[in-house]
Amino acid sequence: xxxxxxxxxxxxxxxxxxxxxxxxxxxxxxxxxxxxxxxxxxxxxxxxxxxxxxxxxxxxxxxxxxxxxxxxxxxxxxxxxxxxxxxxxxxxxxxxxxxxxxxxxxxxxxxxxxxxxxxxxxxxxxxxxxxxxxxxxxxxxxxxxxxxxxxxxxxxxxxxxxxxxxxxxxxxxxxxxxxxxxxxxxxxxxxxxxxxxxxxxxxxxxxxxxxxxxxxxxxxxxxxxxxxxxxxxxxxxxxxxxxxxxxxxxxxxxxxxxxxxxxxxxxxxxxxxxxxxxxxxxxxxxxxxxxxxxxxxxxxxxxxxxxxxxxxxxxxxxxxxxxxxxxxxxxxxxxxxxxxxxxxxxxxxxxxxxxxxxxxxxxxxxxxxxxxxxxxxxxxxxxxxxxxxxxxxxxxxxxxxxxxxxxxxxxxxxxxxxxxxxxxxxxxxxxxxxxxxxxxxxxxxxxxxxxxxxxxxxxxxxxxxxxxxxxxxxxxxxxxxxxxxxxxxxxxxxxxxxxxxxxxxxxxxxxx
Amino acid sequence: xxxxxxxxxxxxxxxxxxxxxxxxxxxxxxxxxxxxxxxxxxxxxxxxxxxxxxxxxxxxxxxxxxxxxxxxxxxxxxxxxxxxxxxxxxxxxxxxxxxxxxxxxxxxxxxxxxxxxxxxxxxxxxxxxxxxxxxxxxxxxxxxxxxxxxxxxxxxxxxxxxxxxxxxxxxxxxxxxxxxxxxxxxxxxxxxxxxxxxxxxxxxxxxxxxxxxxxxxxxxxxxxxxxxxxxxxxxxxxxxxxxxxxxxxxxxxxxxxxxxxxxxxxxxxxxxxxxxxxxxxxxxxxxxxxxxxxxxxxxxxxxxxxxxxxxxxxxxxxxxxxxxxxxxxxxxxxxxxxxxxxxxxxxxxxxxxxxxxxxxxxxxxxxxxxxxxxxxxxxxxxxxxxxxxxxxxxxxxxxxxxxxxxxxxxxxxxxxxxxxxxxxxxxxxxxxxxxxxxxxxxxxxxxxxxxxx
Numbered sequence: 010x011x012x013x014x015x016x017x018x019x020x021x022x023x024x025x026x027x028x029x030x031x032x033x034x035x036x037x038x039x040x041x042x043x044x045x046x047x048x049x050x051x052x053x054x055x056x057x058x059x060x061x062x063x064x065x066x067x068x069x070x071x072x073x074x075x076x077x078x079x080x081x082x083x084x085x086x087x088x089x090x091x092x093x094x095x096x097x098x099x100x101x102x103x104x105x106x107x108x109x110x111x112x113x114x115x116x117x118x119x120x121x122x123x124x125x126x127x128x129x130x131x132x133x134x135x136x137x138x139x140x141x142x143x144x145x146x147x148x149x150x151x152x153x154x155x156x157x158x159x160x161x162x163x164x165x166x167x168x169x170x171x172x173x174x175x176x177x178x179x180x181x182x183x184x185x186x187x188x189x190x191x192x193x194x195x196x197x198x199x200x201x202x203x204x205x206x207x208x209x210x211x212x213x214x215x216x217x218x219x220x221x222x223x224x225x226x227x228x229x230x231x232x233x234x235x236x237x238x239x240x241x242x243x244x245x246x247x248x249x250x251x252x253x254x255x256x257x258x259x260x261x262x263x264x265x266x267x268x269x270x271x272x273x274x275x276x277x278x279x280x281x282x283x284x285x286x287x288x289x290x291x292x293x294x295x296x297x298x299x300x301x302x303x304x305x306x307x308x309x310x311x312x313x314x315x316x317x318x319x320x321x322x323x324x325x326x327x328x329x330x331x332x333x334x335x336x337x338x339x340x341x342x343x344x345x346x347x348x349x350x351x352x353x354x355x356x357x358x359x360x361x362x363x364x365x366x367x368x369x370x371x372x373x374x375x376x377x378x379x380x381x382x383x384x385x386x387x388x389x390x391x392x393x394x395x396x397x398x399x400x401x402x403x404x405x406x407x408x409x410x411x412x413x414x415x416x417x418x419x420x421x422x423x424x425x426x427x428x429x430x431x432x433x434x435x436x437x438x439x440x441x442x443x444x445x446x447x448x449x450x451x452x453x454x455x456x457x458x459x460x461x462x463x464x465x466x467x468x469x470x471x472x473x474x475x476x477x478x479x480x481x482x483x484x485x486x487x488x489x490x491x492x493x494x495x496x497x498x499x500x501x502x503x504x505x506x507x508x509x510x511x512x513x514x515x516x517x518x519x520x521x
Numbered sequence: 522x523x524x525x526x527x528x529x530x531x532x533x534x535x536x537x538x539x540x541x542x543x544x545x546x547x548x549x550x551x552x553x554x555x556x557x558x559x560x561x562x563x564x565x566x567x568x569x570x571x572x573x574x575x576x577x578x579x580x581x582x583x584x585x586x587x588x589x590x591x592x593x594x595x596x597x598x599x600x601x602x603x604x605x606x607x608x609x610x611x612x613x614x615x616x617x618x619x620x621x622x623x624x625x626x627x628x629x630x631x632x633x634x635x636x637x638x639x640x641x642x643x644x645x646x647x648x649x650x651x652x653x654x655x656x657x658x659x660x661x662x663x664x665x666x667x668x669x670x671x672x673x674x675x676x677x678x679x680x681x682x683x684x685x686x687x688x689x690x691x692x693x694x695x696x697x698x699x700x701x702x703x704x705x706x707x708x709x710x711x712x713x714x715x716x717x718x719x720x721x722x723x724x725x726x727x728x729x730x731x732x733x734x735x736x737x738x739x740x741x742x743x744x745x746x747x748x749x750x751x752x753x754x755x756x757x758x759x760x761x762x763x764x765x766x767x768x769x770x771x772x773x774x775x776x777x778x779x780x781x782x783x784x785x786x787x788x789x790x791x792x793x794x795x796x797x798x799x800x801x802x803x804x805x806x807x808x809x810x811x812x813x814x815x816x817x818x819x820x821x822x823x824x825x826x827x828x829x830x831x832x833x834x835x836x837x838x839x840x841x842x843x844x845x846x847x848x849x850x851x852x853x854x855x856x857x858x859x860x861x862x863x864x865x866x867x868x869x870x871x872x873x874x875x876x877x878x879x880x881x882x883x884x885x886x887x888x889x890x891x892x893x894x895x896x897x898x899x900x901x902x903x904x905x906x907x908x909x910x911x912x913x914x915x916x917x918x919x920x921x922x923x924x925x926x927x928x929x930x931x932x933x934x935x936x937x938x939x940x941x942x943x944x945x946x947x948x949x950x951x952x953x954x955x956x957x958x959x960x961x962x963x964x965x966x967x968x969x970x971x972x973x974x
Contacts, residue, residue: 031642031657035650035817 061215062090067139067326073336077152077171079130081137082333083326084148084319086231093142095321097184097235097264099191099228101138101145102212102220105131106204111190122186123178123252123463125156125169134169143219149318151333154180154255154284157433158465159346163480167465170343173433174284176253176441176474177463179486181281185243191232198225238263241270242278248494250281251486252463253441257282257299257317258395265316266402279494280394283441288340289429296377300439301392302424303400306416308334313403313414322407342430345519347469357517360510364503368425381422387499388440392423432519435473436462442490442497445473446515450503457497461485472515526883527876527907531575531890533866534780536687536740538575538619538890541883542904545870545892546623546691546744548580548594549933551955554635556586556596558605560960563612565933568955569897570618573904577613578689578744578783578892579622584676585669587644588626588697591812591929592635597622597676606683619686621740624676626669628697629658630790632812632929644669646700646707646714646723652751652758653789655818666713666723669697674730677741687740689783690727692774694746694790698724702770703788705751705761717766721773728777742781742868743774747855749788753842761788764855768862775863783868783892784856791925793839796895797851797872798920800839802826804927804936811930848872848920850882857887868892872920874903876912898924899935916940932956 029037065087070076086096098104108118120126124133132138135153139146157173160166190196198220202212212220236243239260250256259280262268270278282300290307297303298310311334315325361370368375382389397419407413423439437443444460445468457476464474464481475481490497503514528540551561562580569577583589583596596602606622613620629643629651644665645658661669677688692698700706701723707714713722724743731741747768749761762770771782787795805826813819825831851871860867869888873879874896882888896918897903906914923936934952941948 028640030639030814032814032817032819035657039817 062143065139065141067137073332074171076329076332077150077336078127078134078156079132079137079152080150080329080332081139081148081326082150082315082318082320082329083139083324084150084315085137085139085141085146085324086148086319087141087321087324090142093227093231095319095324096146096148097319098136098147098149098187099232100224101147102205102210102216103191103196103201103225103228104136104147104187105208105210106201107187107190107196109204109208110196110200111193114190114193115186119183122183123175124153124183125158125167125175125177127169135175144216144224148320151287151315151318153318154178155287159433160466161347163466163478168346170433172287172337172340173343173430174253174286176284176435177465178284179250179252179463180255181243181250184239188232188236188243191228192236196225201225235264238267239270245278247275247278248281248492249486251488253436253486254281254283255317256280256394257314258399261313261316262399262402265321265406266399276390276493277394277396279390281494282391282439283434283436286342286430286434287337288342289337289427290334290340291338292371293377293427296427297379297420297424299395300423301395302377302379302420302422303395303418304414304416307338309414309416312407312412313417316406322410322412325412327412342521343433345432347467347519349519350516353513353516354520355517356510357513357515360506360514361517364506364514365428368502369428371427371429373425373427376425376427379420379422379424383422385423385499386501387423387438388442388494388496390494390496391439392421395419428518428521431521432472436460436476436488437473438497438500440495442488442495444476445471446518447471447511448473449500450506450511450514452504453498453501456490458491459487459489462488472519525880525908527879531866533687533740533742535738536619536780539617540573540575540904541879541890542574542907543868543890543892544569544574544577544897545894546578546581546689547894547898547933548590549928549955550591550593551932552593552595554592556583556589556594556598557602558595558609560958561956562595562605563609564957565955566609566620567612567616568901570613570616570620572897572901573616573908574618574893574897575890575904576619576621576686579609579620581625581691582622582676584624584626584672586635586637587641588628588669588672589635589638590625590627590631590696591633597624597679598672600679600682603679603683606680606685610683610685621687621689621742622676622680622683622685623689623691623744624673624680625691626672626697628695628700629656630695630697630700631656631815633815645697646709646720649706649708650817651695651789652755653818654812654816654822656816660709663711663713666726670723670726670730673727674734677731677739678734681735681739687742687780688731688735690724690731690741690743690779692724692746693744693783693785693787694792694795695788696790698727699746699749699788702746703749703751703761704766705749705759705788717762717769718773721770724770725773725777728774728779732778737778740780741778742783743771743779744783744785744870745771745774745859746786746788747771747784747852747859748786750786750792750794750842751788753787753793754789754838756841764858767855768859771859771863775865779865781866781868782859782863783870784852784859784888785870786852786855791922793842794846794851795871796920796922796925797843797846797848798895798922800835801921801923801926802832802835804923805835808926808930849875849878853882853887856882857885860886860888866890870894874913874918876907879907895920895922895924898933899937899940 067081070080086093088094108115126133134156137148137150154175157170158167263270294307304310367373400417403414403417437449443449448456460476461481464485466475468475531538552559585598610620629645631643643658644661648660650657680688702720707720748764751761752758809823825835849872856869866889868890870892873891873893879891899918900914921937927936938948
């Protein structure tokens with residue numbers, strides 16, 4: 010069909026027709042097909058690119074134990090390629106190669122920080138993998154802070170206990186190393202690719218391009234940004250957290266709410282306390298959870314804890330968290346792995362009922378309630394690091410969603426904890442300032458002033474970990490109770506008992 | 522050289538030619554746009570007769586307007602063309618030279634179909650476009666085939682009535698009859714496609730129709746491909762007919778009543794092997810524009826030639842199959858096989874100029890005669906030169922093919938300025954001699970094309 014073509018003349022529009030020869034028709038047809046094919050290829054390319062850069066996939070572990078150890082809870086960086094959200098670790102290839110690229114910064118590798126490796130796994134327990142933003146990312150999951158090891162003696166094989174506080178893991182040094190090494194000049198796209206290939210990884214061309222032209226620059230920027238936020242905690246003049254401890258809420262203030270930590274009072278930034286155990290959550294629902302008892306909802310406490318691992322409201326994998334929740338809901342505490350003197354436990358049971366049960370057995374009158382700081386008189390720093398201002402901020406997370414925090418409160422003391430699996434929860438008190446149960450039953454003046462924590466050989470007599478041998482000193486963290494936040498005072502219950510009764514009591518407590 | 526094989530007469534059934542040198546069919550846009558002839562065409566043909574060749578196979582003469590390659594080619598589509606062709610014949614005959622009209626139909630292979638055909642696709646055996654220029658086409662209906670057969674027969678009748686000495690069917694070089702013969706092109710499912718016999722039906726029907734129209738005492742020859750080499754340009758194209766198939770077609774043509782076979786090669790025109798020689802990319806660049814919009818690959822071809830960086834692509838494709846063939850007597854080895862299998866005289870074309878080569882192919886029984894186009898354009902008196910005992914003219918044809926690339930746009934002639942010692946004006950002057958004398962001049966004496974001795 011001819012096309013009309015209007016030609017403007019002095020007298021108005023002159024309409025002419027534009028004819029098409031067979032060649033014109035063919036070429037028009039051809040160009041349409043060409044355009045269609047180009048558009049099709051473009052669409053395919055865009056679809057592939059969208060899938061590549063927007064798909065969010067991770068390995069599903071049907072075994073809940075494997076899921077707990079290696080499954081992703083969404084703590085890997087997410088969001089969009091333009092606006093990365095969440096995550097505290099560099100991408101998989103970088104994370105994996107950092108210790109090899111900067112051996113002087115971490116001579117013993119990740120294992121030297123207390124991360125637990127299992128045969129057949131290249132990543133430690135607690136580190137998950139997830140494809141996000143076009144890259145294989147890694148993140149932390151619950152297991153990193155809640156998997157402990159126990160040894161009978163220095164030459165026996167460590168036993169891995171899931172749900173146990175990761176008393177051997179130095180989270181602060183881990184963060185320091187990852188940030189410091191990520192910014193190291195030796196860590197470049199080329200060195201990462203070369204090292205990864207040396208370690209047996211195959212790096213695709215697309216991944217090379219992403220690393221070379223995009224990812225490494227972003228990693229450095231993100232790391233600098235993260236350091237700017239939490240630098241005062243990791244690098245400032247504050248006491249080290251040490252193995253088995255974390256400052257739960259101060260990084261939270263900086264990472265989630267972008268607070269300028271330099272503006273906060275110095276003492277507020279001291280808040281390190283022990284990792285808790287994860288088992289037996291069902292009977293804890295409704296109790297005041299966290300050391301200071303600032304929340305009575307297990308779900309909220311779980312979700313809040315995941316934020317510390319790098320999860321954000323937009324990257325959280327709620328289904329995955331729910332699986333962990335369901336598992337720890339009824340997970341029984343680990344059985345004491347060594348011999349128990351049954352004659353003492355019978356006597357100890359009575360003593361426990363008299364001295365401890367009111368506050369520490371599941372059916373105790375005061376169990377799960379907050380004991381005023383003036384009454385318990387333990388170290389106040391952790392209590393004071395959680396503030397009213399933070400409570401207000403927390404309620405703004407997950408707005409308009411069923412996950413919104415509604416249970417956080419500011420308390421004025423520490424919560425009375427049930428003591429199930431207490432043998433595996435050493436050292437004791439919220440800040441881990443007392444190495445063994447026997448020491449805890451001593452007058453504060455007689456409790457160890459300095460000791461080693463993070464060494465996993467068990468002291469069956471005192472019920473806790475060995476803290477005073479040369480080997481322990483070599484492997485563990487030297488803990489000084491005179492450092493602010495590390496005080497071992499307070500909790501005088503049972504300190505007046507005769508030694509024999511104390512021994513009966515702690516023998517019984519092995520059975521909890 | 523009284524016993525020179527080149528100058529021994531060649532007897533066909535109905536025709537005797539004084540020597541073994543034929544001017545091969547070569548055209549030039551010398552005529553009126555409507556296909557009526559001009560004095561220039563007479564001058565053109567007569568110049569070769571004067572040069573001493575035994576016979577001239579005419580320019581490409583369309584039997585129908587839809588079968589035209591380029592405008593300004595004299596046609597034989599109507600009885601009103603008979604007087605013109607009679608005049609051509611008479612002019613040639615004055616020099617003791619025979620004139621054989623080449624009856625032709627382009628099929629899809631129309632370099633420039635002209636305004637009359639502009640809105641129609643070419644006719645062919647197939648709907649598929651040609652591989653070189655991308656010339657579009659549509660498969661002929663049986664009705665159209667029958668009509669076209671008739672057009673050929675009518676053309677033969679007109680040639681006889683014009684007093685010409687015979688007709689040749691252009692059944693090679695990719696024109697309509699080749700489009701039926703070639704397995705690389707013909708994809709029909711009816712009685713004109715499939716097996717070789719079916720693909721040959723169109724040719725054989727034309728031969729029979731001509732015989733019926735003009736009788737058996739009028740010279741009829743067919744120009745056939747011994748081999749198609751359909752993939753010589755693009756390796757992904759089909760090869761087309763093999764030598765065995767070419768021989769078989771020749772045998773069937775002989776059975777059907779042709780008096781001679783004119784042997785060539787190549788399923789398109791131009792073809793990397795024919796005309797043999799070079800492909801001057803400068804001329805391609807200058808003149809391809811004249812036919813650029815005829816096919817859907819015109820702009821691509823032009824682009825590849827226009828940009829120097831892309832020219833190696835064209836050079837590679839065009840030259841890759843040449844290495845295995847000589848420029849001179851390019852198709853002689855295939856012709857030898859055809860000659861072995863048919864009884865009628867054979868004429869071979871492709872790269873003939875050197876007397877030694879021509880004598881060899883005739884003496885060895887490869888062919889009975891040779892037909893020459895481009896070397897004769899350069900030296901119209903090549904026959905006289907050979908007869909005088911020399912094997913080459915003083916300024917021989919270089920097989921540069923500049924004449925070929927100029928043909929769609931400019932008067933046909935030798936455009937190799939080296940043959941004129943770099944004198945462009947002298948070259949143009951010789952080319953323009955074809956227009957002298959003009960229709961209105963008093964002296965109808967042509968001086969075109971004497972060799973530069």
